[in-house]
Amino acid sequence: MSKKANYKKRILKQLYFGGIFSCADLSDKINISIPVTTKILNELVAEGFVLENGFAPSKGGRRPVTYSIRADVMYIVSVAMDQFVTRLAIMDMHNQFVVATQQVELPLHDNEEALPVLIETINDFIRHSGIAKERIVGIGIGMPGFVDVTKGINYSFLPSNNKRITTQISEAVGLPVFIDNDSSLIALAELRFGSPRSKSNVMVVNISWGVGLGLILNNELFRGDNGFAGEFSHIPIFQNNKLCSCGKRGCLETETSLLVVIEKAKEGLRAGRLSSLKLEALEHYEEAVEALVAAASKGDPFTVELFSEAGYNIGKGVAILIHILNPAMIVLSGRGSAAGKVWEAPIQQAVNEHCIPRLSANTSIQISRLGYEAELIGAASLVMENFDKEGKGAKEPVPQAGLAMRN
Numbered sequence: 001m002s003k004k005a006n007y008k009k010r011i012l013k014q015l016y017f018g019g020i021f022s023c024a025d026l027s028d029k030i031n032i033s034i035p036v037t038t039k040i041l042n043e044l045v046a047e048g049f050v051l052e053n054g055f056a057p058s059k060g061g062r063r064p065v066t067y068s069i070r071a072d073v074m075y076i077v078s079v080a081m082d083q084f085v086t087r088l089a090i091m092d093m094h095n096q097f098v099v100a101t102q103q104v105e106l107p108l109h110d111n112e113e114a115l116p117v118l119i120e121t122i123n124d125f126i127r128h129s130g131i132a133k134e135r136i137v138g139i140g141i142g143m144p145g146f147v148d149v150t151k152g153i154n155y156s157f158l159p160s161n162n163k164r165i166t167t168q169i170s171e172a173v174g175l176p177v178f179i180d181n182d183s184s185l186i187a188l189a190e191l192r193f194g195s196p197r198s199k200s201n202v203m204v205v206n207i208s209w210g211v212g213l214g215l216i217l218n219n220e221l222f223r224g225d226n227g228f229a230g231e232f233s234h235i236p237i238f239q240n241n242k243l244c245s246c247g248k249r250g251c252l253e254t255e256t257s258l259l260v261v262i263e264k265a266k267e268g269l270r271a272g273r274l275s276s277l278k279l280e281a282l283e284h285y286e287e288a289v290e291a292l293v294a295a296a297s298k299g300d301p302f303t304v305e306l307f308s309e310a311g312y313n314i315g316k317g318v319a320i321l322i323h324i325l326n327p328a329m330i331v332l333s334g335r336g337s338a339a340g341k342v343w344e345a346p347i348q349q350a351v352n353e354h355c356i357p358r359l360s361a362n363t364s365i366q367i368s369r370l371g372y373e374a375e376l377i378g379a380a381s382l383v384m385e386n387f388d389k390e391g392k393g394a395k396e397p398v399p400q401a402g403l404a405m406r407n
Contacts, residue, residue, distance in 0.1 A: 007032060007040050009388035012049060015069035016093050016384050017192050020053055022064035041067055049073045069093045075131055076383045077175070079122065079141040080375035082182065082335070083108050083157075083209050084285055086118065088125045090136075091380045095193065099129045101376075108144070108157040115158045115165065119172045126173070137387065138176040139169065140379035142185035144210070149180050149227045178382045181223075182206065183230050185378030186333050187214020188221050192381050194370050199328040203321055204368075205232065207336030207343070209285075210245070210253050211314060217325070233257070235317055255313045258336050261306050262288045268302060275302035293338045307339055308346040315350025322351065322360050333368035334375070340367055 001009075010030045015021060021029070027037040044050040051070055055063035071094040080087045086106040090099050102125055108114050122139065145156025152164035160168060170177040180188075187204040196202035200219050206212035213232035215222040223229050233253035234246050244251035254260065262282055269279045277300065281291040295303040318330055332343050344365055351360050368374055 004040065006388060007036070008044060008049075011037070011040060011044065012069055012073075013384055013387045015050065015067065016387075017381075020066045020068045022066050024064060026067070071096065074137045075135055076137055076380040077122065077126060077139040078376045078379040078383075079118075079139065080182070080185075080379060081106070081108070081118075081141065081143040083144055086121065087376060088122065089376050090126075090129050090131060091376070095377055095380060098131070111157075112159055115160055115168065118158070119169055122169065122173055133174055136175055138178060138383040139173065140185075140382040141169075141177065141179045142182040142375045142379045142382075143179060144182050144212075146228050147179055147181040147184075149178075149223065152179060154179070176383070176386075178386055180378075180382055181212070181227070181230070182208075182375050183212030183214045183232075183334075184221060184223055184227075185214075185382060186212070186374040187216055187230075187378070188381050188385070189370055189374040189378035190214070190331050190333060190368060191216050191219070191221060193377060194331065194333075194368060194374070195366055196329055196331060201325065201327045202329045202331060203318070203325065203327045204331045204333050205314065205318065206334035207256075207258065207314070207332060208334045209257055209259050211256050211317070212334070213321075215325070232317060232321075235320065237317055237320075238313075252313065252317045256310045256317075258289055258292075259285070261292060261310050264306055264309075265292060265303070268306075273302050276300045277303060289335060289338075296339050296342050304342055307342045311343045311346035312350045314343075315347035316354055318347060319351050319354035319360070322355050322363055326359055327363055330363060330365045331368050332365070333370065335372050337368050337371050343367070 011026055014026055014029050023038050023041055024034060027034045041050060045052060049070060050067050053066045053068050055065060071092040073093060075098060076091050078089045078091050084105065084107055086104050088102045089097050092098050104121055106114060106117055143154055143157065145154045147154050152166035153160065154165060158165055166177040166179055183206040186206050190196045190204050196216055202216040204214040210233040213230035215230055234244065234248065234251045236248060236250050237252050238250040238255055240254060241249055242254035243249055244254050262285065265277060266279065266282050269275060269277060277291060277295050282288040292303055296307055348365055370377055
């Protein structure tokens, strides 16, 4: 990659994440002189990658011209996986969905065919989207489990015969591929596009079939030494002797996951608890979560009780982390965040009971505004995080027929 091409990618990356910038702002962010930045911006405008957005608000003196990336210059295939369901989307440079999101059942546990099925699903999805591969900059995939980002391997799911998952998918699809843990990507989405953008230290709790954690420390995503940081589900916090999915007993997950909430709902209904919930609505996990969220939003006492119990137990785990990390904010994200404010009170109650007040006094608890889409947005962000890096599979984008980036 030539120096100029790299500069162009760095500018496009900043515009993707930041929205609108002046030339001076971009010069400062990418550490290139204003004259060089101006020249490259003019080329990107001429090539159709960047739009001039008029003048910035006056701060005294001459108002600078502002710039933004064109939404349709290139696209990203975004894949969000959990243990049971995989969602696929194609997103533009403004994080808008340009085709209907596809959802397929793809169980990961003990499934030797999960990776071939995933590859076939991605290929079919791109083919039916009608978008040329030349206009797709890459594929970002979020997945549960112990994901080694550097090696491109998932040690928990998607068996790949010790060959990089990223390599296998990339060779089969013909596009650069990047993978990461689902909770890390949810935190990346929150860092780049959510409430934590203004905070330096944030914990992002992914409420789903487990309870994951993404860590934002000093305005950066923290993955740990091997990329495995944030295994919040498996803090051994209870003396309940319940076997966890990890093989240990008493983990946080055994009292807090959506699977646990669903099972407790079934048990309660069978025992005669009064509720607007219907037992038949809880037979399939996806539909069960929707039914529980709908009932809670209408104030169903039994459902609110279930979420409150799980929330309080999540709060006990959060209290431990507050003592260690002293974050400014806790963001509740992922699939379960659809239940909204029903989580806030019980989590705050647990924090009040189990935290030293001085440590927790300035820690706010918020529901993600990105919600269930956070993982898809995070997977797209992962591609753009690597957009300007040599040796990361980044490709030269073609925004439209006959219009290519000049070096």
